[in-house]
Amino acid sequence: MESNDKITLLLPCKAEYVSVARLTASGVAARMGYDIDTVEDIKVAVSEVCSRIISVDGISAGDYEITYEVFADRLAITFASNSERADCLFKNDEDGLGMSIINAFMDEVEFCPEDHILSMTKYIEEKS
Amino acid sequence: MESNDKITLLLPCKAEYVSVARLTASGVAARMGYDIDTVEDIKVAVSEVCSRIISVDGISAGDYEITYEVFADRLAITFASNSERADCLFKNDEDGLGMSIINAFMDEVEFCPEDHILSMTKYIEEKS
Amino acid sequence: MSSELVIRVENTERGPLVYVSGEIDIYTAQQFKDDLYQVVDGSESDVTIDCIGLNYIDSTGLGIFVGALKKTKLNGRNIYIINMKDNIKKLFVITGLDKLFIIN
Amino acid sequence: MSSELVIRVENTERGPLVYVSGEIDIYTAQQFKDDLYQVVDGSESDVTIDCIGLNYIDSTGLGIFVGALKKTKLNGRNIYIINMKDNIKKLFVITGLDKLFIIN
Numbered sequence: 001m002e003s004n005d006k007i008t009l010l011l012p013c014k015a016e017y018v019s020v021a022r023l024t025a026s027g028v029a030a031r032m033g034y035d036i037d038t039v040e041d042i043k044v045a046v047s048e049v050c051s052r053i054i055s056v057d058g059i060s061a062g063d064y065e066i067t068y069e070v071f072a073d074r075l076a077i078t079f080a081s082n083s084e085r086a087d088c089l090f091k092n093d094e095d096g097l098g099m100s101i102i103n104a105f106m107d108e109v110e111f112c113p114e115d116h117i118l119s120m121t122k123y124i125e126e127k128s
Numbered sequence: 129m130e131s132n133d134k135i136t137l138l139l140p141c142k143a144e145y146v147s148v149a150r151l152t153a154s155g156v157a158a159r160m161g162y163d164i165d166t167v168e169d170i171k172v173a174v175s176e177v178c179s180r181i182i183s184v185d186g187i188s189a190g191d192y193e194i195t196y197e198v199f200a201d202r203l204a205i206t207f208a209s210n211s212e213r214a215d216c217l218f219k220n221d222e223d224g225l226g227m228s229i230i231n232a233f234m235d236e237v238e239f240c241p242e243d244h245i246l247s248m249t250k251y252i253e254e255k256s
Numbered sequence: 257m258s259s260e261l262v263i264r265v266e267n268t269e270r271g272p273l274v275y276v277s278g279e280i281d282i283y284t285a286q287q288f289k290d291d292l293y294q295v296v297d298g299s300e301s302d303v304t305i306d307c308i309g310l311n312y313i314d315s316t317g318l319g320i321f322v323g324a325l326k327k328t329k330l331n332g333r334n335i336y337i338i339n340m341k342d343n344i345k346k347l348f349v350i351t352g353l354d355k356l357f358i359i360n
Numbered sequence: 361m362s363s364e365l366v367i368r369v370e371n372t373e374r375g376p377l378v379y380v381s382g383e384i385d386i387y388t389a390q391q392f393k394d395d396l397y398q399v400v401d402g403s404e405s406d407v408t409i410d411c412i413g414l415n416y417i418d419s420t421g422l423g424i425f426v427g428a429l430k431k432t433k434l435n436g437r438n439i440y441i442i443n444m445k446d447n448i449k450k451l452f453v454i455t456g457l458d459k460l461f462i463i464n
């Protein structure tokens with residue numbers, strides 16, 4: 001097992017807090033040493049998933065959770081919610097605008113891994 | 129009971145992630161509409177508590193938790209850790225530099241409320 | 257809750273000029289949609305959107321740009337977008353929307 | 361993990377001039393302490409710290425300023441601080457440290 005640090009952010013399913021998710025995403029990515037453009041990309045991808053969770057679930061759905069796992073070679077970000085409706089968020093819309101942004105900016109995107117909504121991974125480029 | 133939104137950030141007890149706590153704090157405070165200077169003050173106060181938790185607990189102590197409760201008239205921020213050593217963090221050093229900063233920037237500071245390390249509150253000023 | 261989006265409209269001889277600044281995301285999208293659609297619906301000429309102060313846009317915001325363009329196209333008019341920052345332009349390119357708008 | 365602190369030292373005829381930029385917090389404090397103490401210990405003259413690029417400092421960083429000052433005072437020398445941003449100066453004022461340093 002690789003050892004890794006975990007950072008978890010719990011947010012209400014409300015549009016006004018997506019900006020908080022963006023700042024936290026920037027903070028984690030910047031600390032890991034990604035360059036400015038990549039930090040921005042990760043932030044945008046996180047924000048897209050948050051928006052989708054909120055759109056599907058609506059205000060009544062309680063909280064959702066964003067977990068950042070920091071590895072030596074990558075950042076893995078997982079989204080979870082206790083709402084069943086959030087289960088397979090992007091299933092019917094895999095070529096929408098949001099999805100094409102997430103796919104462009106992340107190296108790997110996985111739908112509905114285990115009990116989660118989505119997980120996505122960004123690798124750290126080798127400095128050559 | 130007032131209804132309120134809760135935002136929770138879970139961080140490893142490591143110095144490198146205090147910057148993430150600062151960004152999240154700024155995000156919540158900015159979203160609530162505090163002016164730029166007050167956002168900065170809240171960020172600084174949060175960072176001081178985080179630093180202290182890390183200094184007392186050390187890397188081995190696992191995670192700690194920062195909870196933001198958003199009320200109509202105030203922001204309440206609570207810090208918790210599952211390490212017992214974190215219990216009464218500032219008890220022996222109430223006039224240190226860190227403590228004087230926290231006291232200057234927050235309206236209320238409470239030590240060891242219930243099972244927590246510290247809670248602190250900032251009110252929203254009436255716009256006259 | 258404070259909003260991070262400011263929209264200002266100026267009427268020029270070449271048609272309405274819309275200054276957008278701040279962030280367009282799921283929180284501010286409705287405000288952006290209402291304001292932009294009102295401009296587009298009320299105009300007989302091309303519409304220019306100045307993004308010099310726009311720091312962030314998400315897919316919700318991009319969808320509203322597309323919606324506004326559809327409205328203008330119905331009347332044979334265009335939307336010009338000027339002064340986009342690199343991170344904003346990047347999103348137009350990635351989604352292919354850079355080919356729909358006239359971007360300067 | 362990337363550090364957000366950059367320290368650069370220049371030797372002038374009035375003594376060492378230390379440029380500090382980025383953030384001094386619990387993560388970067390050790391680096392700041394090592395660099396600053398080395399300058400202070402190695403200098404026979406006053407030390408000037410230029411904070412024009414310093415965006416953030418916490419109590420750990422302030423404590424290091426005080427520690428460095430104690431070292432210089434032992435030899436009857438001073439620390440001058442220049443170009444502090446308002447948010448940094450505010451912390452010196454709140455903690456009373458503005459009265460210990462010569463701040464311009």
Ligand SMILES: Nc1ncnc2c1ncn2[C@@H]1O[C@H](COP(=O)(O)OP(=O)(O)O)[C@@H](O)[C@H]1O
Pocket residue numbers: 093095096097098099315316318319320322323351352353356
């Ligand atoms: N590459 C494209 N070219 C033209 N129109 C597009 C393109 N991508 C999306 N659209 C249009 O933009 C609008 C919103 O996009 P959509 O994919 O539905 O976003 P969302 O993922 O938010 O539902 C729709 O009207 C869609 O037809």
Ligand SMILES: Nc1ncnc2c1ncn2[C@@H]1O[C@H](COP(=O)(O)OP(=O)(O)O)[C@@H](O)[C@H]1O
Pocket residue numbers: 221223224225226227419420422423426427455456457460
């Ligand atoms: N107002 C002050 N004037 C002079 N020295 C101070 C003042 N406040 C703190 N110090 C000194 O700064 C150093 C660090 O401060 P301290 O309060 O111990 O910080 P911390 O809370 O990090 O332990 C100590 O040497 C202390 O004596």
